[in-house]
Amino acid sequence: MKRPFVTKEQLEALTQQFPTPLHLYDENGIRQTARKLKAAFAWNPGFREYFAVKATPNPAILKILREEGCGTDCSSLTELMLADKCGFSGQEIMFSSNDTPAEDFRLAHKLGAIINLDDFTHIDFLKETIGTIPETISCRFNPGGVFTLGASAEGFQVMDTPGDSKYGFTREQLFEGFKKLKAMGAKRFGIHAFLASNTLSNEYYPTLAGILFRLAVELEQETGCDICFINLSGGVGIPYKPDQPANDIAAIGEGVRRQFEEILVPAGMGDVALCTELGRFLLGPNGCLVTKVLHFKHTYKEYVGVDACAANLMRPAMYGAYHHITVAGKEDAPCDHKYDVTGGLCENNDKFAVDRMLPEVELGDLLVIHDTGAHGFSMGYNYNGKLRSAEVLLQSDGTARLIRRAETPEDYFATLTFEE
Template sequence: MKKPFVTQEQLQNIAAQYPTPFHLYDERGIRENARRLKAAFSWNPGFREYFAVKATPTPAILKLLREEGCGVDCSSLTELMMSERCGFGGEEIMFSSNDTPPEEFSMAHRLGATINLDDITHIDCLKETLGTLPETVSCRFNPGGVFSIGASKEGFQVMDNPGDAKYGFTRGQLFEGFRRLKELGVKYFGLHSFLASNTLSNEYYPTLAGILFQLAADLKRETGCHIRFINLSGGVGVPYRPEQTANDIFAIGEGVRRQYESILVPAGMGDVAIFTELGRFMLAPYGCLVTRAIHEKHTYKEYIGVDACAADLMRPAMYGAYHHITVMGKEDAPCDHIYDVTGCLCENNDKFAVDRALPRIDMGDLLVIHDTGAHGHAMGYNYNGRLRSAEILLREDGSTELIRRAETPEDYFATVVW
């Protein structure tokens, strides 16, 4: 059973101060999780987590993660600007974009960020934009085909289709690209790849690591390039459903270490730093969307209307994604009602839950929609003129801090030329 990180009494007090809906984040959980990740990879002296800004582009959260030793992975000009304003600079920033406008390469270079190229043609674009290439450049690898790990001991099968993804170099392009970059004066190299999303298997990262470590050894042998780091990117998931088992980050770190020692160390590459680029794993369980039941409808189905909508959390409408729901104060009540929990958009897919078994919901009840700390508020939008909600941080001492106010109609009209 999933339990909120906040009590009913706490939430009632918070909701009395801040109107629902709002996104709430757990400072203690975020910090403890960042420390677990760091400990799991402490065997690698150069390890660093580059938090994927796109998952939760909220300055207060980014600053908190920086205090825990994390860097940031940016994919746009505004994410670079936000990271700079939060105090990140130099090697604390990884810039991983695609179809990149030249001015974004310029901004990344000005900040001293490590640039992670998505395509072989971007080498010449980078040269034309900067004149002289940076000392360190990374490249993103796409092996093509279908990536799959059979049913693991966790009972979860990982499968994705890199061949359909728009990202990355082919293997042949990678070798050609490294040689070209070396000719242009690049001294140090990085390797990056992302093969599957939201995996619930302790085997995914070690399997990916084995692929990248062998590729790195081949690249060094055939091109002579000095590979300084390997970025395992994201893909380590979280259990959105209560019956799912969470990943064991220590088992994952140990699996990567075994691959490192069996492949890279014999290849004379025992100095390679390991980077991660996690978003969902770092933040999703430590954020929730708090909303209030405001309508009930009895037609062909039973509906509960809440004051949040897909403008606050797009994943259920966009992907059909499952997010667990707790009716506060009724955690132990029988789930003997079947509801669709809906928002107010003029779209039939604006539903947080479909045919969900829940306790009886009364008007005014507070509902916690779990695991929205990543790709939650970040994916908000203004369709139907709906305004995005506030973000609030629950501090370790139990106090709260408003870290992003709710949008107002003035914000919505601010860009209009009348």
């Protein structure tokens, strides 16, 4: 059974101050999750989580994570600017981009970020852009083929196809790229890979680690490059459905440790630092979308219309993704009514739930849409002229703080030009 991290009474109080729809985040949950992750990899002295800014690009969230020892993973100019404004500097920033504009590389270099190259041709492009190759550099590896493992958080077998992905170096390009980068002045190297998304398996990270650790040994032996860090990226998922078991981050960390000691330590590489980019794992369950019931529609189906829409949470419309829904105050009521829960966009896929069994819903009820703390607000947009919602932080002391105001029509029109 999924229960919200906030009570009906708390929701009623904060929605008096901050109208729905709104994205709500749980500071206690964020800190506790970050500490569990850090403890799971405490055996690796150089470990650092580089939080994927794209998941939840809000200064208040980033500052909490910085206090918990995290860095940031940025993929664009503005994400770099945001990380800089939030106090991250130097190698606290990982810049992992693709199809990268020159100005993005220039800012990453100016900030002293670790640049994680996505493509072999970017080696020369980076040199031409900033005039040098940084002494610390990383490259993204794409092994090609098909990667199969267990179950995903959506309930399906994990079978991602790296060979169809636009990201990363081939194996041959990686070896050639390391040799080239070394000849151009690079001294400290990292490798990065991402093979599967949102997995619910304690074996994914250890399996990926084994692949990258063996690759690192071969790279160092063949190229003579000093591999200082290995970035396991993201992919550790969360249970969106109430009957799915959560990943055990302690067991995952232990699985990675075993691979580390079996592969890297005997090769004399026991000082390699590990990195992660677990945006969804850290923030997903620690955020929710709060929305109010506005209408009912009784036609061929029973529809509940709410004041949020796909512009506030794209994942169900875009991916058919499941997000659990709680009717605030009815957590223990029987789920004996079947509804489609819909927003107001002029698109038929604007549905947060289809044929979902819920307690009887009434006008004015507050619905909590779970697990939206990552890739929720950040994927918002203004289609149909919809305005992006506020973001609110439920602080450790129980008070609520506005951390991003809701957009206004003035914001929507601010970038437009009209002929006089």
